[in-house]
Amino acid sequence: MTKAATAVSTHTPTPAPTASQTAIPQEIAVNDYEMILIPAGFFFMGMNSQTLQEECELFNAGCDEGWFSSSQPVHIVQLDAFYLDRYEVTNEQFVQFLNxxxxxxxxxxxEDCWRASDSKILADDEGFYEIGPSEVNLPVTGVTWYGAAAFCAWRDARLPTEAEWEKAASWQIxxxxxxxxxxxxVFExxxxxxxxxxxxxxxxNPSYDDNAAEETEVGSYLNGRSPSGIFDMGGNVWEWTNDWFDENxxxxxxxxxxxxxxxxTTHTVRGGSWFDTGNFSATAVRFPAPPTETSNSIGFRCAQSLRPKQN
Known part of the structure; x- marks a missing residue:
């Protein structure tokens, strides 16, 4: 991957950027984690369930509009500026955290951070974790919500809220x-x-060929970037958000x-995955998952707030 800025050479967490009257960097690199600025402002969150059902019908017969009722009503949301990872967290990055x-x-x-049965991470008898060389840049899977939240905190970051995730995925500023x-x-x-x-x-669905049977390396689909330039917000793996799930x-x-x-009792996952038909990658689709859930189709990425200027 091409780095947006020179990475910090230490693994010590770096303080979050400070909001000020000067220009806010559009991209930052903190300890090898590339992050994109999502500017403050409004967007329209949610989508009509009929629209999502119609997208579903392109892939599956008998789609139920009720599957998507939690994505409505469409409503206006105002967010402060924040940074979001350009890429999903990888196996290599999560192994470093565990070690x-x-x-x-x-x-x-x-709680368990992850489970080996749903992950490609290996552990030896001495408790050292490793990943095969061909899998270092695959998105980490098998991670619980607790593990995702702990990883982001280790980075001096956090999981994105649902609203932050959806704005970064969908809003053409x-x-x-x-x-x-x-x-x-239009689905591509x-x-x-x-x-x-x-x-x-x-x-x-045999009508499409994305050249992958399971997870792919993060950032593989250049033409699938969000309006903010963020990769894999549709497909590859579902992504944990910080929010508890409530359909209403x-x-x-x-x-x-x-x-x-x-x-x-459940948190919200977003974005669809390699194991789901393409309609579930629609930016407003939301589903619940217990925080202890591990899956070979759920991963995550981290967000970072802009801290108030210190006098």
């Missing part, structure tokens, strides 16, 4: 336009990794920096 943090149960609020998919309003089968002709599953949350969601429900 530096030691006992992962203690690191992740007494210059034209104030909401995209159905990260790249535009070669713009993402989804369950196509290469996918060994009943839902595989949008009906009373605050306008300014919504953080999701105060509590719940």
């Amino acid at each position: 530096e943090m030691g006992s992962h149960e203690q690191t992740c609020l007494a 210059d034209n104030e336009e909401k995209f159905v998919y990260p790249w535009g309003n 089968g070669n713009a993402l990794n989804h369950c196509d002709d290469n996918c060994d599953a009943p839902q595989a 949350y949008y009906a009373g969601s605050p306008v300014k920096n919504p953080q999701g429900p105060a509590s719940g």
